[in-house]
Amino acid sequence: MKALIYPIITALLFCYGCSANEPISEPDPIEEEIYFPPFNTDTWETKSISELGWNENQLQSLLNFLGDNNTKSFMILHEGKIVVEDYMNGHDASKLWYWASAGKTLTTTLSGVAQEEELIDINNKVSDYLGTGWTSAPLEKENLITCKNLLSMNSGLDDSSDAVEPEDLEYEADAGTRWAYHNVYKKMQDVIASASGSNFANYFNSKLRDKIGMTNTSGGWLQLSDFNVYWSDTRSMARFGLMIYANGKWGNTQIVSESFLNEATNTSQDINKSYGYLWWLNGKTSYHLPASQLEFSGELIPNAPNDMYAALGKNDQKIYIAPSKKLVVIRMGEAADGETFALSSFDNELWEKINNLID
Template sequence: MKKLSLIALSSFLVFACSSSDDSKTESGGTTNPPTEEAMYFPDNGTDTWETKSPATLGWNESNIPPLLEYLETKNTKSFMILVNGRIVMENYFNGHTATTPWYWASAGKTLTATLTGIVEQEGFINTNNKVSDYLGTGWTSAPLEKENLITCKHLLTMTSGLDDSLGDDVSPANLEYIADAGSRWAYHNVYVKLQDVVAQATGQSWSTYFNSKLRNPIGMTGAWLESGEDLSVYWSTTRSMARFGLLALNNGKWKETQIINSSYFNNAINTSQDINKAYGYLWWLNGKESYHLPQTQFKFNGSVIPSGSADMYMALGKNDQKIYVIPSKKMVVIRMGNAADGENFALSGFDNELWQKINDVIE
């Protein structure tokens, strides 16, 4: 295995030692404990990013090489861990680099959910309104009375009631009624109609509005590229994906600016309906009592990723594109690459195995 980069700054080691020493008084007692480390945000327009060493966090460094070996054998292109916004691990594999873009696949659903919240807070839409209020009737081939049951909120929660077995095509002819909106959860690309809602409501293209309201304010780079069947997929560097993960960790706030209101974002990362407890507004949720998987109507008991933290929420994309956000650990974990094992829609056994390896390092 070729040598892999593990970023560390010796200054943090010095700080940790001095902090420990300074907490002692001359009489051997202790002063107040050191204040909690502030959340860090990288500046926009630069790739300069503060780092922190695993040693200062008390991680088991001997388990880092096995984690990296595992990631490389699982077709990973990039891997990153942030703690309090600072990079603790940043690794690239198989010729991928910090400047190479890669696709988010369905992990980008969370970008759509976020921008939908922004357009609502600006007064352009109400997510409780029916989709046809913005797109007009006939955007599906469902009977009109059934189409008019479908709200923007149903698209956010994957409960449109449209037939998910017909493939990725979201043209009206391929969006057929199968159940009343809100009565059935199904993983379906019809969520992209929210992008059309945003464009119609604002009078701007999806990309223009996205760039001005989300991408640029948090210093991301990247672009939406067409992938067929009227779908677009976001491509960016790993650090741009990490910036969005950091925004999510901070409940939609970037530095001193609330990019998306915290009430909407809190709803987005909590159970959004009673059918799939592990789903919010296009975010996957760990630690719930039950879950559904893409392309199934079966309910499974227990947590989606048993080895992951119960408070973790995730942006998950085809072939194992991952953003894991863990508030209790103030941590964001990014994984980009090809499918770890077989092709998958969003979740796979890789998630649980990966978190077992990560836990060996951080716990």
């Protein structure tokens, strides 16, 4: 059955991802150490493990671990250049895979772009853009919910359902007083669409996808049940991770402001210290997990660098950004060990293997 589904999805995404935007230019050379791959080509410069002084004898152990844990693709970038790129379990460089909730960070990025263009202000209430009645909460409670609350997962709306129709968005607590991982973040896509006078996919294509060269392969947004899920090849995910690592720049072009990204990748509220604007943060003293109101002591991923932050998706879709190590790490695949919402023990085990390679 999967053999039939994937070609159909690929064809749909290719058509959906097309746009009539004007041709885009290559990024200009920049006088810094970060490398950006060119557009519309498979060319991507590499670095060798020996050049970096890493432990080459640990590479196969890492790849075996990934393959044994249902991984489909894996990449490590160092200063933008590919050090490790591997495909396994029937996947290859041309095939698409879903980002799941790792794609939430695409919505974060577009929120920053729209704010820079003065289309929105994330401190404004959501009803400024969507009108009142977008929830079933009492009006005075609905009007407490800002765009920042949506990005921070502390809207105060009931998280027992993934659906985001008004009748599903019931009042649970005042905005800002309760953190709950919830699909209501999707309302930020509606905010952006309303404020830009476009639809979210078109705004995404013109303001992000096309500007960092994610157009060299098919890919796009696909509505699956209650979720608007992004699909792409692995290198497109890596391009996004690289742009984030480069503080929102692609070449000399600032895609999303550095100041907004700094906000997005730091603690956004005082309940879950390990959560920014839809980004997960390492190195904090405590964290909350999806579908739980419990607070756990310690770091999110103890084996990862303290400054690492991550886009995490269901069934172990990963974008790790580790500035102190100059790394972007990508993992796509099936769940490593049972179905997971975002974080799992696999993250910590994977970073142990990565550390064995890079230290």
